[in-house]
Amino acid sequence: MAVNNPCQALLRKIQQVEFVTLELNLYLNTHPEDQKALEQYNCMHRELCELKKQYEQQYGPLLNYGWGMNTGNSWRWAEQPWPWEM
Amino acid sequence: MKNFTFKVFPAQSGSENKQDEEVAKNSIEQPSVAKMDALWPETAKKCPPCVPLPPQMPCPPMEPMPTPPQMPCPPMGPMPPQMPCPPMGGLMAPPFTCPYFRLAHSYVPWQNYDVVYNPAEALCKGTLFPELHMPQGKYGPCEGPQPCRIHFGGGVPYGCE
Numbered sequence: 001m002a003v004n005n006p007c008q009a010l011l012r013k014i015q016q017v018e019f020v021t022l023e024l025n026l027y028l029n030t031h032p033e034d035q036k037a038l039e040q041y042n043c044m045h046r047e048l049c050e051l052k053k054q055y056e057q058q059y060g061p062l063l064n065y066g067w068g069m070n071t072g073n074s075w076r077w078a079e080q081p082w083p084w085e086m
Numbered sequence: 087m088k089n090f091t092f093k094v095f096p097a098q099s100g101s102e103n104k105q106d107e108e109v110a111k112n113s114i115e116q117p118s119v120a121k122m123d124a125l126w127p128e129t130a131k132k133c134p135p136c137v138p139l140p141p142q143m144p145c146p147p148m149e150p151m152p153t154p155p156q157m158p159c160p161p162m163g164p165m166p167p168q169m170p171c172p173p174m175g176g177l178m179a180p181p182f183t184c185p186y187f188r189l190a191h192s193y194v195p196w197q198n199y200d201v202v203y204n205p206a207e208a209l210c211k212g213t214l215f216p217e218l219h220m221p222q223g224k225y226g227p228c229e230g231p232q233p234c235r236i237h238f239g240g241g242v243p244y245g246c247e
Binding site: 024027036044056 | 116139197205206208209213214215
């Protein structure tokens with residue numbers, strides 16, 4: 001996916017940080033006592049939450065059925081471009 | 087992780103086996119060294135004259151093999167406790183000596199959290215850990231889409247942005 005606009009750039013940043021949390025999650029499954037990895041995981045989790053919140057405030061919910069926040073006076077889930085339109 | 091290791095103990099020659107051993111000793115007569123010498127002719131005891139080996143043929147020029155990426159070894163973690171070699175005659179293959187390697191056992195080195203990629207590089211390379219990064223196309227002629235495209239046509243180019 002080419003990054004052409006701020007929305008896509010922010011989405012790409014979310015993908016990157018989410019991937020790091022996934023990798024740290026897998027590492028911690030086998031290294032549950034690794035303090036450095038735990039610290040890094042929590043740091044990445046906070047950053048991911050911040051990025052998702054920022055995205056949803058600006059562009060609409062990332063997930064539906066109650067898992068994402070809608071801002072504004074209209075239902076933005078239906079207004080957003082679909083993944084294949086981005 | 088638990089290390090499941092089979093321990094093989096030699097059969098104990100207890101009191102119940104002693105009678106059998108006595109029978110075996112009486113029934114099989116071991117030839118003495120003197121008797122063995124008499125059985126062999128004098129000519130057989132001497133080594134035949136050494137024949138020079140044929141000259142070594144020069145090896146054909148090797149095609150350059152694809153080399154895996156040179157990566158620094160991660161720092162070694164604490165080694166498992168050293169265990170004494172169990173008395174197991176002939177159970178181990180010669181190159182793999184005790185105590186770490188045995189036939190039909192698999193070993194995975196312990197991963198340590200050290201240097202990691204930044205998020206953009208991690209997503210691009212498909213792993214957070216440099217020691218797990220295995221780029222496509224470096225380990226075979228048709229490992230990823232790009233080499234397949236080169237060899238067989240089709241496929242799409244890949245790579246980081």
